[in-house]
Amino acid sequence: MKTNDKYSNWKADFRQMVKKELPKLKMYQKDGDTKHFNEVLGKILLGVKKYIQGHLSRAVGNGQIPHKKYKPEDLMDELYLATYEHIHKMDDSDLVNWLFQKSDELLAKVIKEESFQQEFVKNVDALTKPEWDEMDEKITRDADGDLVMDEELDDISYPKNDYVLADVLVRDNEKDLYEKLNKELTPKEIHRQINITLHHLPVLLQSIYDLAVIYQFTPEEIAQIKQLPVDEVRQHLAQAKKAIRLRFEKKYFIK
Secondary structure, rough: OOHHHHHOHHHHHHHHHHHHHHHHHHHHHHOHHHHHHHHHHHHHHHHHHHHHHHHHHHHHHHOOOOOOOOOHHHHHHEEEEEEEEHHOOOOHHHHHHHHHHHHHHHHHHHOOOHHHHHHHHHHHHOOOHHHHHHHHHHHHHHOOOOOOHHHHHHOOOOOOOOHHHHHHHHHHHHHHHHHHHHHHOOHHHHHHHHHHHHHOOOOHHHHHHHHHHHHOOOHHHHHHHEEEEEEEHHHHHHHHHHHHHHHHHHOOOOO
16 A cells, blocks of 8 residues: 655654754754744744644634634744743753644634534444535535635645545555545545545544644654543544545445
8 A cells, every 4th residue: 555655754854853953942042042043943843834724724614713814823923932932941852742732732722622523523433425425515615605625725825735545544454445445536536535524523633643644643742742641642543544434435335
């Protein structure tokens, strides 16, 4: 099965960059040089900004926050300030996890999970193809009835995370399903179907899935970021993958 190779080295490169730049950040912070501090931190935060962008766009898509009310830059400004205040206490390994943990805290201020999402996780096994289709239609409209999701997901301002089947269908007994879907669907459609499913999941499951699949964090590292037990992280990741798998099975009548 083809894996998401372009993300496989992201974490190692990111950690290496943080290790290299952290002494500069501490020096600039000590000297009160905010200009150079922000220039260096800006390079580090590019990957974190993508994480924030993705979850703001999903929160808009599923109605958790108003359309166009929040911008990634709003949260990034707070992240800059918080990092400036705390950088002297950290080593490079602490900073990597802390940046994502702090991003979650900032996202939590503007995102309120709705009870529908929790019910979705509980009842995902019972959803039928017409219900999946109905959910697809709902997610493409904002509060004013305007079509938003398909256009916004293609907008250049939103992150281009390429979701693939190999991240979900990994067991030997899923090989036939994997091959059939890859044959019948384009990579763009596979990505779109996974993305729509993630939109319907609680924010916690969305972000855990992205941290594991896109950002290549281990369950142990995600547990540190989320301040959750490792077993709970693994459970949430399994729930997200199960929801995606069931979507493909039921939407395309593949058993």
